[in-house]
Amino acid sequence: MKIAIIGGGLAGLTAAAYLTENPHVEGTLFERSPQLGGRAFTYEKNGFTLNYGAHTIYGIDRHTLSSMEHELRLTFSSKQVDKRKVVYSKHNHLTTAPIDAINLLRTDLLSTMQKVRFVGEITAIIANIHNLKNYNTLGEYLEASNADDDVKELWEHLVCSNFFIAPEDARHVSGAVISEYYHNLFLSSKPVNYVLGSWSVITNQLKEKITSSEHWEIAMQESVEELQFEDQKFILQTKNRRQAFDKVIFAMPVQHVIKFLKGTAWEPFLAPYESNTATEVMIYDVGLSRIVARPFTYISDMDNKIFISDVSATDHTLVPEGGQLLQGIAYLKDHYDSEEQRKAYLDDKNTQMEALFDQHYPGWREVTAVKRVSKKAMVSSVKNVTTNTLLPTRIDHVPFYFCGDGCEGKGELAERAFSSARSVALSIVNEIQEALQTV
Ligand SMILES: Cc1cc2nc3c(=O)[nH]c(=O)nc-3n(C[C@H](O)[C@H](O)[C@H](O)COP(=O)(O)OP(=O)(O)OC[C@H]3O[C@@H](n4cnc5c(N)ncnc54)[C@H](O)[C@@H]3O)c2cc1C
Structure with missing residues (x-):
């Protein structure tokens, strides 16, 4: 079976690395730019290693990267950010951020009573009994709660720093998403970590895995420009080649997917995802x-x-x-x-x-x-608020697979790119297995 992956960011590299493990699959990963990594691209300048996107990993022991570490035999180390030196500033007043119980006791942003309430709420979420998950959004939950404004502001601020969104957007994040996210994070023994050496430590190993497979090729600086369906095959067109594949995985921002499939028979099925905001x-x-x-x-x-x-x-x-x-x-x-x-x-x-x-x-x-x-x-590529809809990895009536940080998957940001790509690759491997068993 021949598979094309369009996009060489974290998602595309992850999907390809998993698929190299299957002897029945061969494939090509197309990347339009001169380098791999996409938004996790890392480069050196004057002795500094700069990331295009940051490499903070939230809850690394419960993160998809930990599964990948074992399944793909990756080696990397990580280091915990010193939580005691994570600080919030408000009206020029500095205080430790209430990201765990010790910092919470130290923070000056809350009164003793407020701290008790905040600890209580967090503890309840950890126990998974809190009803935040029953609220459509954080905003609706805060509206219904009789918490003080300072407690509400802290909730917004915590969510905005983990989801990288403005505090006003934090109110539009789903209660269930926040509940699951913090449930996972607070159970982690390593809540905020960096992969030492940046994303390139991961992307280089994924690349090595793909290039060392005899059945896989990485096509650099080859933008896929067109896709047609002929004789039960998908024909991909780049400036250098026209090649037939059995399956196609899109591993790029949702906005690019929608633009790419404009004018094709599949366009109408992507309409629900067109108005997503990044x-x-x-x-x-x-x-x-x-x-x-x-x-x-x-x-x-x-x-x-x-x-x-x-x-x-x-x-x-x-x-x-x-x-x-x-x-x-x-x-x-x-x-x-x-x-x-x-x-x-x-x-x-x-x-x-x-x-x-x-x-x-x-x-x-x-x-x-x-x-x-x-x-x-x-x-x-898709802000995880209730007015947006993450792209499923499969859509009815559309023959392709989708992965990337705008797709449905575990976690937020890069973790969603990893987790959606892993699940796409494993589902293809399953399909192959089932097909072999029926032969
Ligand atoms: C400033 C910033 C800070 C961040 N901080 C964090 C953080 O601290 N923690 C965290 O977990 N995540 C963070 N992220 C998010 C993380 O970087 C992204 O979630 C992740 O890199 C997305 O990977 P992806 O593979 O889904 O998409 P992309 O990286 O966008 O990859 C898509 C690839 O597809 C290629 N492509 C597109 N169209 C075509 C085509 N037609 N033909 C061939 N190739 C094509 C593109 O060139 C690109 O390489 C941050 C991101 C940014 C920008």
Whole structure:
């Protein structure tokens, strides 16, 4: 059986790596750009390792990566972010973020009574008895609860930092999704980790697995431009070739899939996913030639909805000797009335970000060795709010398979890319198995 995978990001590489394990499958992975990794692409500059997307792993011991580690025999190590140095700032007042019971007891953002309530709510979610999962959204749950505004604000803030979305969007995340997410996270013994050495440690091993298989090929800089169905085969067209396959896996953002299938017989079945919105952020990475300050590992400015991670405080492998790597992220709005308004909003975020750097990392401007600012980075191709619908990995009347971070799967962000790809690959392997048994 010949399989085509379109997209060489985390999802496409994962699906291909699993399929190389099956002797009945051969295939080609098409990637349109000159490098693999997609939004998890990693590159070196002046001795710093920069990620296009960040590599925080939430609950790594319960994460799909842990299954992949065993099933695909990957080797990597990870390091826990120092939770005691995760800080929230509100009205210029700094306090530890209430991400676990110890920090919660220390946080100044809540009164003693509020802390008791917050602990109670979290404990109840862990026990899976809390009724948050019965509410359509976090907003409806908070509306119905008689919690103080500060407790409500903290709930929003916790959700926005784990889902990478603006606090106002946090209210639109489904109660069931949040309940399941925190159930998993609070049971984890490693809640916030980095894969040491960044995403390339994973993507290089997946690539190695695929290229060392005699039955697989990686076609770089080959954008798949067209797809036709002829004689029971899918014919893929790139600038270099026209090739027939038995199955096709789309491993790209949902928006790209919809654009790709426009005008084909399958377009109408994708209509329910057309109006999905993505999560976009502004990224401000700076590599410093020396450590200017290390007051915390993460600071979230609750007033301006921006945060800075001292990435190298946890992962020192990403910097040259004595260097420091800081990553600022600003949550962005979805809608702007005009292009001028969008530009002004982004300029404001840039100013607020630099002010946050000035406040906590004085002298950073003078020792900046590397800088990367992206004003529109897609963190998740489908924001996981109730007004959006994640793309299923299979759709009735559509013969293709879909995976990626905008597809149905376990977890959020990269985990959904891994988990949806793993489940697509395993379902194809099952189909092959069943077909063999009936022969
Ligand atoms: C700023 C930022 C911070 C992030 N932080 C985190 C984090 O801390 N933790 C976490 O878990 N996740 C994080 N993420 C999310 C994570 O990076 C993504 O979820 C993940 O990389 C998505 O992988 P994917 O394979 O689904 O899609 P993509 O990476 O978008 O891969 C799709 C690939 O398909 C290729 N392609 C598209 N069309 C075609 C075509 N026609 N022919 C051939 N190839 C094609 C593209 O070039 C691309 O390489 C972050 C992302 C960003 C941007």
